[in-house]
Amino acid sequence: MSFEYLIDPEKGPQWQGVLPGKPVPYVLERGEGEHAMLFGDLFTVLLSGDETQNQFGIIVSDSPAGDVIPTHSHNETHETFFVLDGKVRLFFEDAEGARQSRLLTPGDFGYVPAGFAHAYQIVEDARMMGTLSGGFERFFQHMGQPTDHPTKDQPPFIPDFPRMQAAAQQHNMQFMRDFEWPEQA
């Protein structure tokens, strides 16, 4: 069994420096980027606010089918959900405050701007691309665990509650307990 996904604590992640950290051109091959595990999901940062004058960041997620993630909202972050592979159910409060859900399949696109409660469920193993207001892209490595292994086929990382709270506070978001979504359409 290989443990190349474990990071040498002396050196930090091998992906350090793969993003330039300033607005200059670069290319990443599929699988390159800043990797972090959060629960059973691999999140990879392809672009950060450091390269875009904080306009936007881009992530790719690789996720196993599972339960609905905790409902939350962002005070300042706009967020997109573009399905590359698999099936994802997006739950969101609409402009009238009604609670909606939509099943997204490859090529479908969802948008949730700042201030709207939302959640999602990976219905079939899925790969998504997300564009986020600049800075939020690193939430996943703050709540999760940086890793060098570029697939989700590695041990999950389960954050403890203080780590979850700290990451949510740092990134200006709220989890909303006891938030019920209607039966799936």
Add this chain to the structure above:
Amino acid sequence: MSFEYLIDPEKGPQWQGVLPGKPVPYVLERGEGEHAMLFGDLFTVLLSGDETQNQFGIIVSDSPAGDVIPTHSHNETHETFFVLDGKVRLFFEDAEGARQSRLLTPGDFGYVPAGFAHAYQIVEDARMMGTLSGGFERFFQHMGQPTDHPTKDQPPFIPDFPRMQAAAQQHNMQFMRDFEWPEQA
């Protein structure tokens, strides 16, 4: 032969209003969005600066294989190139001013921030997603021709020179004639 891609000039494009025009949640199915033809390429806006407080916009392009597009740079626009299908060669000036080219295949990602000369060539019919600084996403319908038909299989639209100039000026970009790229790596 069907002409459903022609827009009724009395009514304007059927896609009008498919984007909400303000920061509220919404979902688009694959093929939905604001369509425009520019040369033989279909550009579809999935998200505009109107929904993101001008932070970013998102387009999908469907393009036939062809020549290198004209080299250009944007004064204010950061731009990404994420290949969904096909093969695209991205040409760009790097941070040291050297002229680079990279062949991108599905899952590969390129970034060109404001101020850097770049071009691309569709090497094999390709579908790309691009995130752009907010506002630039509508360049393609300003230089191109809005259409209701959601595929590139329709007559090309060849803008005349004044239309090209007006769109470039409106979107704060320069075309760079006689810009040579090195032999392909």
